[in-house]
Amino acid sequence: xxxxxxxxxxxxxxxxxxxKIIREKEQRRKKLSxxxxxxxxxILVELQKMAEGVTKHGKTADRVVWYI
Amino acid sequence: MEKTLKxxxxxxxKKVLKDFSIGGGIAALYYIEPLLTYDLDILFIPIExxxxxxxxxxxxLKEKGFKTxxxxxxxxxxxxxxxxxxxxLVKEAVLYSDEVKYGRIKTKVLGLEYLIAVMLQxxxxxxxERLIKVLxxxxxxxxxxxxxxxxxxxYDKYVQFKEMYFDxx
Numbered sequence: 001x002x003x004x005x006x007x008x009x010x011x012x013x014x015x016x017x018x019x020k021i022i023r024e025k026e027q028r029r030k031k032l033s034x035x036x037x038x039x040x041x042x043i044l045v046e047l048q049k050m051a052e053g054v055t056k057h058g059k060t061a062d063r064v065v066w067y068i
Numbered sequence: 069m070e071k072t073l074k075x076x077x078x079x080x081x082k083k084v085l086k087d088f089s090i091g092g093g094i095a096a097l098y099y100i101e102p103l104l105t106y107d108l109d110i111l112f113i114p115i116e117x118x119x120x121x122x123x124x125x126x127x128x129l130k131e132k133g134f135k136t137x138x139x140x141x142x143x144x145x146x147x148x149x150x151x152x153x154x155x156x157l158v159k160e161a162v163l164y165s166d167e168v169k170y171g172r173i174k175t176k177v178l179g180l181e182y183l184i185a186v187m188l189q190x191x192x193x194x195x196x197e198r199l200i201k202v203l204x205x206x207x208x209x210x211x212x213x214x215x216x217x218x219x220x221x222x223y224d225k226y227v228q229f230k231e232m233y234f235d236x237x
Contacts, residue, residue, distance in 0.1 A: 067145025
């Protein structure tokens with residue numbers, strides 16, 4: 001038999017954990033948005049490298065990893 | 069990137085174009101967290117109105133040895149797309165761009181509030197995606213934004229967009 005009280009507690013803990021993850025993600029995004037233009041371009045190139053193996057039909061021709 | 073921006077700046081100095089500014093994904097990236105994009109969009113005001121306003125730019129860059137790839141010119145390893153200003157909003161956005169530094173190079177990026185207005189006007193899925201991020205992460209001058217949006221009749225669209233994607237209550 002399901003213990004409703006335990007289930008409620010689990011849900012509350014899960015919600016708090018998710019809230020924490022979301023809050024941390026927001027903080028990280030904010031930190032990243034405050035980086036210098038040059039640092040952001042370096043990250044962009046890393047993103048391009050990471051996405052290099054992921055192909056999308058008809059879109060690959062335009063996808064050049066920047067040489068900076 | 070510095071070399072690319074230097075060449076683009078040269079286009080203005082040599083009067084191949086009247087003025088320019090970085091737009092698109094790279095302009096958004098300047099204000100928010102890094103996002104994936106593959107081209108550097110350069111919005112420009114041509115020297116004079118003609119049918120083929122891209123020709124002088126392409127000719128100059130070709131003489132410098134840069135090659136075209138589709139609608140892009142590959143300048144020092146970066147695909148650059150030159151987009152002539154196509155309406156009054158975009159022209160004003162280029163004229164009132166922010167001067168920014170990339171390493172030792174001074175360049176121009178669309179002002180945040182103009183960038184928002186342009187994205188609202190263009191309104192492709194990728195513009196909406198970037199708009200959400202910009203509205204979440206960037207420090208916006210709301211007074212200036214409202215002024216621009218009212219002038220170009222985009223204010224209602226902005227309010228609708230905010231209602232759709234943000235908890236405005």
